[in-house]
Amino acid sequence: MSERKVLNKYYPPDFDPSKIPRLRLPRDRQYTVRLMAPCNMRCTTCGEYIYKGKKFNARKETVQNEEYLGIKIFRFYIKCPRCLAEITFKTDPENADYIVEHGATRNFQALKLAEEAAAKEAKELEEEEKNNPMKLLENRTQASKQEMELMETLEELKDLNQRHAKVDLENLLVDKQQQLIDEIKRQEDEDEAVIRSIFGKSEGKTVKRIIEEDEEEEISNNTVKKSTEAISKKTRLTGASIGILSTKSKELVKLKTNVAPSLNTSSNDNSKISPHSNSNSKPVVSKKLDNLVIVKKKTESVVTIDEKEKNAPSALSLLGTYSDSDADSS
Numbered sequence: 001m002s003e004r005k006v007l008n009k010y011y012p013p014d015f016d017p018s019k020i021p022r023l024r025l026p027r028d029r030q031y032t033v034r035l036m037a038p039c040n041m042r043c044t045t046c047g048e049y050i051y052k053g054k055k056f057n058a059r060k061e062t063v064q065n066e067e068y069l070g071i072k073i074f075r076f077y078i079k080c081p082r083c084l085a086e087i088t089f090k091t092d093p094e095n096a097d098y099i100v101e102h103g104a105t106r107n108f109q110a111l112k113l114a115e116e117a118a119a120k121e122a123k124e125l126e127e128e129e130k131n132n133p134m135k136l137l138e139n140r141t142q143a144s145k146q147e148m149e150l151m152e153t154l155e156e157l158k159d160l161n162q163r164h165a166k167v168d169l170e171n172l173l174v175d176k177q178q179q180l181i182d183e184i185k186r187q188e189d190e191d192e193a194v195i196r197s198i199f200g201k202s203e204g205k206t207v208k209r210i211i212e213e214d215e216e217e218e219i220s221n222n223t224v225k226k227s228t229e230a231i232s233k234k235t236r237l238t239g240a241s242i243g244i245l246s247t248k249s250k251e252l253v254k255l256k257t258n259v260a261p262s263l264n265t266s267s268n269d270n271s272k273i274s275p276h277s278n279s280n281s282k283p284v285v286s287k288k289l290d291n292l293v294i295v296k297k298k299t300e301s302v303v304t305i306d307e308k309e310k311n312a313p314s315a316l317s318l319l320g321t322y323s324d325s326d327a328d329s330s
Contacts, residue, residue: 028061029061030061031059035076037050037056041106043087043104044085044104048080050104056078059076074091076090080104085103087100
């Protein structure tokens with residue numbers, strides 16, 4: 001089923017637009033337009049009244065050799081709805097209106113006539129003031145007098161309203177001004193307090209800056225990290241020291257068990273006894289470690305082999321000392 005209002009048209013494959021002849025239309029041709037009556041008018045042929053806003057199918061044309069400030073003027077042709085007499089009117093861009101030319105007369109319009117009369121009087125007054133200086137002075141005096149009377153009337157109305165009103169405007173203005181002053185002072189005090197809290201001192205005491213939450217968290221994290229590192233380091237040191245002490249104790253036990261055969265070959269052995277001048281401290285066997293000898297007492301000390309050989313006693317004295325220690329232990 002075909003459409004009621006066809007929007008697309010069919011063009012056959014052999015369509016050639018160049019074969020279509022061009023229309024030769026005159027420049028002053030007329031167009032058919034739909035418009036409304038611009039004003040109330042009466043037909044001169046039959047006396048029919050045509051009100052403003054009635055719709056017509058009109059012909060429009062451009063008026064030749066007539067324009068206003070480069071604006072074209074158009075003429076419209078309509079027909080009377082009763083006698084079909086032709087009525088013409090054209091645009092008036094100078095006054096933003098329409099002019100009825102033929103076939104009808106425009107009805108009386110009081111508003112338009114009043115506007116025209118007021119404009120005419122204003123124009124005449126302006127011309128009179130330009131030509132007559134005394135008239136200009138009189139008009140200014142009269143205007144100032146009217147202004148003074150108007151101001152007095154306004155003052156009387158204000159006084160009358162203040163009598164009947166319960167609200168005092170002056171007190172309201174004073175209160176509003178005082179509130180504004182107090183607000184400004186309070187704002188200044190707050191600003192000064194903030195400045196003192198950041199840069200200054202209050203009553204001779206140093207003001208400390210408050211640490212924000214992020215900084216507190218960072219500081220706490222750093223302290224926890226340092227404490228954990230110290231604890232781990234301490235545990236490593238204690239473990240290492242315990243291992244060293246256990247190994248040294250084992251070496252001492254081995255030396256003590258093998259002390260008897262070592263005494264028989266003391267001349268060929270490199271291990272020697274460290275001497276002590278103090279009688280309360282008992283000497284302990286020392287073991288040679290390359291060029292150093294570690295002496296175990298209440299306190300540890302390192303002695304070189306050369307110094308020990310100089311200060312070392314003879315083999316017989318060592319034999320007597322160890323025999324006494326074995327007797328005590330048995």
